[in-house]
Amino acid sequence: MITVTKFGGSSVATAEQFKKIKNIIDADERRKVVVVSAPGKRFSGDSKVTDLLYLLSAHIRYGVDYTNIAKSIQERYEEIRDNLNLSFDVEKEFNKILADYKQGAGEEYLISRGEYLCAKLMAIYLGFDFVDAKDVMLFNYDGTINNDKTIEAIKSRFDESKSIVVPGFYGSYPTGEVMLFSRGGSDISGSIMAMGVGAVKYENWTDVSGLHMTDPKIVKNPCGIEEITYDELRELSYMGASVLHEETIYPIKDLNIPIYIKNTNAPEHKGTKICKTADDNSRVITGIAGKKNFTEFNVVKKMTAKKITVIRDALNVFEKFKVNVEHIPTSIDSFGVIVESKAVEKIVYDIILELKKINGVTSVEVDNNIALVAVVGRNMVLKPGISGSIFSIFGNNNINIKTIAQSTNELSIIVGVANQDFEKSIQAVYDAVNN
Numbered sequence: 001m002i003t004v005t006k007f008g009g010s011s012v013a014t015a016e017q018f019k020k021i022k023n024i025i026d027a028d029e030r031r032k033v034v035v036v037s038a039p040g041k042r043f044s045g046d047s048k049v050t051d052l053l054y055l056l057s058a059h060i061r062y063g064v065d066y067t068n069i070a071k072s073i074q075e076r077y078e079e080i081r082d083n084l085n086l087s088f089d090v091e092k093e094f095n096k097i098l099a100d101y102k103q104g105a106g107e108e109y110l111i112s113r114g115e116y117l118c119a120k121l122m123a124i125y126l127g128f129d130f131v132d133a134k135d136v137m138l139f140n141y142d143g144t145i146n147n148d149k150t151i152e153a154i155k156s157r158f159d160e161s162k163s164i165v166v167p168g169f170y171g172s173y174p175t176g177e178v179m180l181f182s183r184g185g186s187d188i189s190g191s192i193m194a195m196g197v198g199a200v201k202y203e204n205w206t207d208v209s210g211l212h213m214t215d216p217k218i219v220k221n222p223c224g225i226e227e228i229t230y231d232e233l234r235e236l237s238y239m240g241a242s243v244l245h246e247e248t249i250y251p252i253k254d255l256n257i258p259i260y261i262k263n264t265n266a267p268e269h270k271g272t273k274i275c276k277t278a279d280d281n282s283r284v285i286t287g288i289a290g291k292k293n294f295t296e297f298n299v300v301k302k303m304t305a306k307k308i309t310v311i312r313d314a315l316n317v318f319e320k321f322k323v324n325v326e327h328i329p330t331s332i333d334s335f336g337v338i339v340e341s342k343a344v345e346k347i348v349y350d351i352i353l354e355l356k357k358i359n360g361v362t363s364v365e366v367d368n369n370i371a372l373v374a375v376v377g378r379n380m381v382l383k384p385g386i387s388g389s390i391f392s393i394f395g396n397n398n399i400n401i402k403t404i405a406q407s408t409n410e411l412s413i414i415v416g417v418a419n420q421d422f423e424k425s426i427q428a429v430y431d432a433v434n435n
């Protein structure tokens with residue numbers, strides 16, 4: 001039985017953090033697969049190694065003196081090595097990396113070395129085997145992961161008699177070149193390793209004790225979430241909650257491998273379990289998230305016009321302008337099309353013009369001051385009258401509801417309010433459901 005453990009940037013930022021990781025690994029013999037990010041910030045105002053590598057790449061490309069920046073990256077690893085008394089020639093490795101880059105190894109190769117060097121040091125420190133991500137995370141030509149080949153490659157390099165460290169954030173393109181995931185992608189690497197080794201769980205170690213019910217920047221000390229389903233997490237992340245890279249769940253969702261969000265600095269804390277179905281029905285609302293800056297096009301149609309045709313024609317307009325539609329709240333003679341404001345900033349009038357040309361449309365109004373608040377909970381479906389009680393929270397707090405959308409599976413209720421009412425709304429819903 002294998003547990004895959006992934007440690008994020010702040011968990012590998014210093015030698016002290018490496019020591020905490022060793023304690024965590026030693027505490028459970030199932031923790032045989034370790035995935036690491038590149039060292040992150042050690043203190044506020046510090047830089048992440050990955051950001052420094054992007055800077056280094058730009059310096060080299062534009063022919064600007066890069067000695068200081070290269071030195072500061074190299075020193076991050078030397079500091080960890082020296083404080084842990086490890087024997088590893090960072091300077092030699094680093095010079096080779098620079099030479100490879102100058103000979104055309106590509107920017108993605110250079111950036112990936114943040115994770116590569118970290119995994120090398122971690123493998124030496126833990127006494128585990130180093131497995132290079134380029135040999136086990138295999139991309140297709142279209143940039144997606146080739147699951148079959150990847151699983152085969154992982155199986156050929158790992159069995160239960162071994163313990164390994166794998167760098168996160170990259171893999172290789174079919175041509176053999178290094179290819180990166182998007183930023184924060186080590187979460188996905190961990191998930192793919194969990195799929196490949198058939199793990200019983202995937203632990204994602206970070207610097208917070210799991211997910212909060214809402215954004216701590218808005219609500220002071222919100223309570224934690226003990227259990228959440230993959231689908232709930234997806235709704236919350238889509239609406240702005242950020243803990244895991246949003247693609248993390250895909251490789252393991254169908255295998256039903258649970259993810260645990262844990263805190264490297266407080267390992268005894270239970271954290272949050274993310275799984276297919278959750279047993280805990282004690283809470284109706286699991287989380288509250290939201291985002292500002294949406295625009296609603298409110299389309300009013302002639303009473304005689306067929307709603308379905310008008311909606312179809314209106315959606316075609318958005319498709320033509322390549323604008324992603326978020327929600328379509330409807331009523332008898334009008335409907336709204338909600339989109340992100342930044343997607344239509346420059347083309348609002350063109351869209352209005354096209355919408356007005358549609359047969360059966362009488363008027364189009366635009367409201368570009370909308371924030372969406374998503375109330376998410378797998379148990380809402382079990383509780384009659386829940387939408388009503390949520391809407392009354394807004395009324396009781398004198399917040400005007402501009403629009404409402406509810407997912408058909410009743411996993412989320414989305415309420416549109418004015419941007420300036422956003423924080424107040426989140427606080428009000430949080431307070432009401434926790435009293």
Ligand code: ASP
Nearest residue numbers: 037050169183184185186
């Ligand atoms: N180091 C990469 C980043 O900063 C990947 C990761 O940490 O997951 O985005």
